[in-house]
Amino acid sequence: MRLFLITLGLLLGLSGVAFADESPVQADKDAVNIFNSTCGWCHQGAGRAAGGIGPKLMDTSRSDEFIVNRIKNGSEGKMPAFGAQFSDAQIQALLRYIRNLKPEN
Numbered sequence: 001m002r003l004f005l006i007t008l009g010l011l012l013g014l015s016g017v018a019f020a021d022e023s024p025v026q027a028d029k030d031a032v033n034i035f036n037s038t039c040g041w042c043h044q045g046a047g048r049a050a051g052g053i054g055p056k057l058m059d060t061s062r063s064d065e066f067i068v069n070r071i072k073n074g075s076e077g078k079m080p081a082f083g084a085q086f087s088d089a090q091i092q093a094l095l096r097y098i099r100n101l102k103p104e105n
């Protein structure tokens with residue numbers, strides 16, 4: 001029994017590390033691809049610039065909740081809703097992508 005618990009603990013511990021390590025990194029790579037293929041034609045300069053169909057996203061003053069909500073539900077007549085297309089993890093990764101946008105040198 002003790003050995004079983006130790007093994008179980010090890011397995012959970014290891015998978016925890018694997019999750020913490022791999023999925024956000026993979027999700028962040030996915031977010032770049034998603035943004036380029038799905039969002040970038042409205043949000044110019046990969047989200048860095050104004051003047052497109054959609055507003056500039058870099059340095060947005062909107063809250064996390066607002067951004068997640070906008071991506072999930074869109075804005076009627078202006079931006080499509082993506083809640084059915086992307087998982088919560090992908091939307092969180094898109095949020096991180098937007099938060100991490102820096103001017104291109």
Ligand code: HEC
Nearest residue numbers: 038039042053054055060062067070071075078079082094
């Ligand atoms: C068809 C063009 C279009 C596409 C595609 C699009 N957006 Fe938008 N987006 C807009 C427009 C227009 C607004 C402004 C909506 C409003 O003010 O009501 C907006 C607003 C936003 C906002 C809120 C910005 C703010 O400051 O109000 C975020 C965040 C956002 N979009 C992210 C995304 C992401 C992420 C994707 C891809 C998954 C995406 N958009 C795809 C047109 C688009």
